[in-house]
Amino acid sequence: MSDSHPVTRMFKLDDKVCIVTGSTRGIGKAVATAFAHQGAKVVISSRKPEECRSVAAEINAAVERDAAISISANISSKDDLHNLVSRTVALLGRVDVLVCNAASNPAYGAMAQVTDAQFQKLFEANILSTHRLIQLVSAHMMEQKSGSVIVMSSIGGQRGSTLIGAYNVTKAADVQIVRNMAQELGPHGIRVNAISPGLIKTDFARPLWDTPELADKFRRGSALGRIGEPSDIAGAAVFLAADESSFVTGHNLVVDGGVTIIGD
Template sequence: MFQAVAWVRRGLFHFRAGLSVRMNSTAIDRKGVLADRVAVITGSTEGIGFAIARRLAEDGAHVVISSRKQQNVDRAVAELQGEGLSVTGTVCHVGKAEDRERLVATALEHCGGVDFLVCVAGVNPLVGSTLGASEQVWDKILDVNVKSPALLLSQLLPHMEKRGTGAVVLVSSMVAYVPIPKLGVYNTSKTALLGLCKSLAVELAPKGIRVNCLVPGIIKTEFSQVEKTLPRLLPDFNDIYGLQRFGEPEECAGIVSFLCSPDASYITGENIVVAGYSPKL
């Protein structure tokens, strides 16, 4: 049975929620909707991940960014700290266990805990047929794109549970719904993330941790421009529907901040498309 505590005021229903769900509006206005929360973001020194890191920090969170190269981490940290934002960072190749451990340790050392995990890091080492991919290609793509978010979350989970509530945002891709030829293994990995989102949402709901998935379309990033097939698809999409342009990384960041915020306290297990059109009912 579902129960709610409600009362009527001027003809409107107002629902009471626990302090773990709702935040004092005055405090939110003063400090930001994510004030004093801690976010760990993989693949966050450029593109969508960097835009998410900036937005969550602007909204009050302490952000731990990461990527595979030290110089990229240093540049991103310096830029965001230069904007007055609370950011730290470390090198992390999410496919390596020791790097994941270092990322967790960095978050705990600098921030004392973790509230949010945003998994942006991804890889696509092959442009070619699905069945022509080698076992090594399959292993690399699935390790980085699918296994690593689950393994990293398993390491962070005990620390997230201590905070009482938390949120996880996986980052998939529109190719999960509209596969691109010659990106077969990558398509498959991004489709798997939709299922991982659903499974984790059910598993972690009793712990007060919500899991959702961002599904970007063609966004202006270096990653999307590497595969020349992607830009050529835009005119085809626009013949049917669409906003007639590429997306910007910042257009993905706001929805992630929302999904981490108290405003999304009753949303979990959703795969949310940010693509300028909708590929599904």
């Protein structure tokens, strides 16, 4: 990058092809929308084809170009993930950025009550899907000798919990996948990083922020004294997708308003 580049040109994603799973609402939608505003071509994906089409159309209207296409996929289905990647390559020619964002949490409450079926569902949706997707896209990224993979983990993966413990196990595992794959894929020019959000106001986390006592506890436990919005995560994702983060890999970028740094 030349010093003559104005700062406003930084973090451009011009023509980068980006798959964002779970991008019809919440954090994924904010990330996909930000990518499109930075010049990327984005693949909008979730389980519901109609919602995917609608969000793609909304993004295209906002950026006034054909930036988004929709390919529905259930992340727990190996066939769907295969179709998601192969159709992306067929329609857009390549994959530059993968954001493994969609996840499930079928088990609120004590670990003592978590059933085998719930744990298996968590494993398939939150761990195996990340592994499968990275395997699928890295084959294309290796040919291109470039790529950026971003895995949406959680600060829950760094802490104990009596509310969402089993889910937190999967979010910790995602960060280990990131370390392993950053090491394995680095020689091929592929970067792999995680983002660990704190509590963000989305449907997924509604039981945590929609309960006044819990919301107060979360606010008081953060340096910034507030609960995050999906757009708070989008900038971190743009940074990790863009060439300006070209020397950052295997990293877990905590974006939590200062929850995990609180000491006393």
